[in-house]
Amino acid sequence: MEIAGVQAAVGVLSSKWSVAILAELSGGTRRFNELLRRIDGISRRMLAATLRRLEEAGLITRRVYAAVPARVEYDLSPAGSALFAALTPLSGWALQHRPEAA
Amino acid sequence: MEIAGVQAAVGVLSSKWSVAILAELSGGTRRFNELLRRIDGISRRMLAATLRRLEEAGLITRRVYAAVPARVEYDLSPAGSALFAALTPLSGWALQHRPEAA
DNA sequence: CTGAATCCAAGTGGATACTG
DNA sequence: CAGTATCCACTTGGATTCAG
Numbered sequence: 001m002e003i004a005g006v007q008a009a010v011g012v013l014s015s016k017w018s019v020a021i022l023a024e025l026s027g028g029t030r031r032f033n034e035l036l037r038r039i040d041g042i043s044r045r046m047l048a049a050t051l052r053r054l055e056e057a058g059l060i061t062r063r064v065y066a067a068v069p070a071r072v073e074y075d076l077s078p079a080g081s082a083l084f085a086a087l088t089p090l091s092g093w094a095l096q097h098r099p100e101a102a
Numbered sequence: 103m104e105i106a107g108v109q110a111a112v113g114v115l116s117s118k119w120s121v122a123i124l125a126e127l128s129g130g131t132r133r134f135n136e137l138l139r140r141i142d143g144i145s146r147r148m149l150a151a152t153l154r155r156l157e158e159a160g161l162i163t164r165r166v167y168a169a170v171p172a173r174v175e176y177d178l179s180p181a182g183s184a185l186f187a188a189l190t191p192l193s194g195w196a197l198q199h200r201p202e203a204a
Numbered sequence: 205c206t207g208a209a210t211c212c213a214a215g216t217g218g219a220t221a222c223t224g
Numbered sequence: 225c226a227g228t229a230t231c232c233a234c235t236t237g238g239a240t241t242c243a244g
Contacts, residue, residue, distance in 0.1 A: 001125070001189065001190055001193045002193045002196060002197065003121060003122060003125045003193075004196075005192065005193045005195070005196025005197060005200060006121050006189050006192045006193050006196065007121050007122075008196050008200055009192040009195060009196055010112060010115045010116060010121060010192070013112045013116075014112060014115075014116030015216075015217090016216080016217070017217095019105060019108050019109050019112060020105060020109075023103070023105045031225085031226090032225070032226050032227075033225065033226075036226095043217085043218065043219075044226080044227070044228090045217080045218075045219085045220095045227090045228085045229095046216095046217065046218080047227095048226080048227055048228080049216095049217085058199070064226095068224095068225090069225040069226080070224080070225050070227085071225070071226085072225080072226060072227090078199075079195075079199040082195055082198065082199060083192075083195050083199070085191075086191035086192050086194065086195040087103065087108050087191075087192075088103055088191070089187075089188035089189075089190070089191055090107065090108045090111040090112070090185075090188050090189075091103045091104045091105075091107045091108050091111075092188065093107070093111055093181075093184055093185050093188040094104060094106075094107025094108065094110050094111055095104065095107060096184065097160070097180075097181040097184060097185070098107060098110055117236075117237090118236080118237070119237095133205085133206090134205070134206055134207075135205065135206080138206095145237085145238065145239075146206080146207070146208095147207090147208085147209095147237080147238075147239085147240090148236095148237065148238080150206075150207055150208075151236095151237085166206095170205090171205040171206085172205045172206050172207085173205070173206085174205080174206060174207090
């Protein structure tokens with residue numbers, strides 16, 4: 001197993017809202033305010049910051065429609081989609097080893 | 103997929119040296135100074151701190167031998183071993199989507 | 205040998221207000 | 225609608241020193 005690769009993956013996922021955003025986008029295209037409403041507890045500031053980091057990491061794509069009012073759509077990139085899929089075993093691990101979280 | 107579980111897993115792994123320590127212990131029992139030597143760049147302080155967090159999270163076990171000089175051995179718990187195994191897909195993802203890291 | 209204690213620099217994240 | 229700017233509190237992690 002390649003430790004450096006795992007650390008790189010954990011690195012992008014380690015900011016508080018990354019996993020929640022990936023999960024939300026795994027359900028399809030979402031707009032900024034849509035994410036803001038659907039992800040409980042997140043602030044505009046953190047949503048914007050996390051989206052930027054995920055985009056820089058190549059995990060999501062951002063499309064801007066030059067219209068009034070402004071409209072921006074986010075999607076999972078192939079890499080983001082693959083990363084989210086690779087998280088499934090972690091979910092299984094939690095189910096088995098963290099009964100209190102169930 | 104259970105987002106909260108994934109976040110819990112990522113949470114313990116997100117401190118800088120967690121993955122490296124789990125990887126090292128996946129090779130068998132290790133002592134404190136042994137880990138210190140084998141994990142490049144880690145300091146005593148961070149090794150001690152990370153070991154404590156991993157132990158509190160139930161991922162590793164700690165055995166103290168009351169002798170002089172003091173001797174302490176660390177091992178992966180079943181949960182820690184399972185978590186490390188669940189990281190394999192992340193390694194695969196990095197291989198495919200982070201060619202520069204290879 | 206295996207830590208804990210202290211000090212410090214940098215990063216993370218929350219609240220709030222403002223902008224094109 | 226989709227952010228940015230500012231301020232602040234808390235945490236992380238490195239270096240170094242002290243202790244059982």
